[in-house]
Amino acid sequence: MMARVLLTCGEPAGIGPELAPFALASGVDTVWLGDPRHLPPGTAWTEVQSPSDPVQPGHLPVLRHDFAGPATPGTPDPAHAADVIAVIARAVELAMTGQVAAITTAPISKQALKQGAGFAFPGHTEYLAHLAGDVPVAMMLASTTVTPSCRVVPATIHIPLQDVPAALTPQALEQAIRLTHAGLIRDFGIAAPRIAVAGLNPHAGEGGTMGRQDRDIIAPLIARLRAEGLNLAGPLPADTMFHAPARATWDAAVCAYHDQALIPVKTLDFSGGVNVTLGLPFIRTSPDHGTAFDIAGRGLADPSSTLAALKLARDMSKARA
Structure with missing residues (x-):
């Protein structure tokens, strides 16, 4: 029992x-x-x-x-x-x-x-x-009543928006990705997790024309972790990664900041959203x-x-x- x-x-x-x-x-x-x-x-x-x-x-x-x-x-x-x-x-x-x-x-x-x-x-x-x-821990917000499920992990949480670019270090983002990967395996029974990583800037920086963080920080980190065997997609434009066909391609999304992560879940499943502490x-x-x-x-x-x-x-x- x-x-x-x-x-x-x-x-x-x-x-x-x-x-x-x-x-x-x-x-x-x-x-x-x-x-x-x-x-x-x-x-x-x-x-x-x-x-x-x-x-x-x-x-x-x-x-x-x-x-x-x-x-x-x-x-x-x-x-x-x-x-x-x-x-x-x-x-x-x-x-x-x-x-x-x-x-x-x-x-x-x-x-x-x-x-x-x-x-x-x-x-x-x-x-x-x-x-x-x-x-070390990370906050996941998971929908429970919509399909495909929407699970999101913000790499930065309760800080002013103006402080996000400085706080979104390779170390902070890597920690969020690794905790998400481990949590999906251990606690959700997903043997080979697929993780989408959102860009920081509109259109994921559009090649550096709308911010360089996506090109200079996020993309190299994703490439390094992919080389280790993690199944990562990104950096992805946040405005196109949360509709149902897009969600079907990943098991969780790691986002750059609080509202980028939580707005999709609270819109899709306001009453069925659950906070999970990973790590x-x-x-x-x-x-x-x-x-x-x-x-x-x-x-x-x-x-x-x-x-x-x-x-x-x-x-x-x-x-x-």
Whole structure:
């Protein structure tokens, strides 16, 4: 029997806890880690001491982690920050010791964690990488309900657009490509991955007339990695590589910057997009949305992305096994 997928509580004042009960309808054997007081009223849950403990059908298994107090939807409490961080660390320990098959993380509020506990990391992903031993990681956003699937990895992420050309070094791009290649093999079961690499400039620089980075940086790197045996295409013009016939020619696309990568996925599959962290020694997925404080507790949250994240975590764990 495969170990359960662990779903963290995330920010208790956000929509994470109210989406947790939907895991019962996902078809994924899930255990939730958090304070059961933060679950919606009427949730059927059973406390477990181990992630593998049996529970009666229709009940959400809960690994209890008591917080400083109840949560008010839409209003983060600084007193909860330390426990949000502790839940993430506990989830990683369970994954690293093989007690759970994968982790799906509900969204956190970086601002609340910084204010309440001095959280020193840029975000969730960087903290997970630190807990795993400061390993190099990359962010993949994967569609789950469109065919051909759209999987994208930005080589640079949360930086101003004006800083992208300097940050898009051969080293940064090579790391993104290698992590993508390894992740497609290990976690998606693709034996010989096909990776498309987007150009930085319009028309991939058009021979250097619209920027030299594509010709002078990206193309030589692709040539070197091809010589090692990686199946790479590019640099490709980003405006023509995401329609269905083009997507059918690759398994993932490595892009130059955040919006170049994420706009196609969010346009094609807004509710079914899943964030995957490549490079970790365990599987981590997360829904492609934030805490949504503006609708928390109002019953308006769409569970689609959380359910997709749970299902993808399960499928990735099967591929890795």
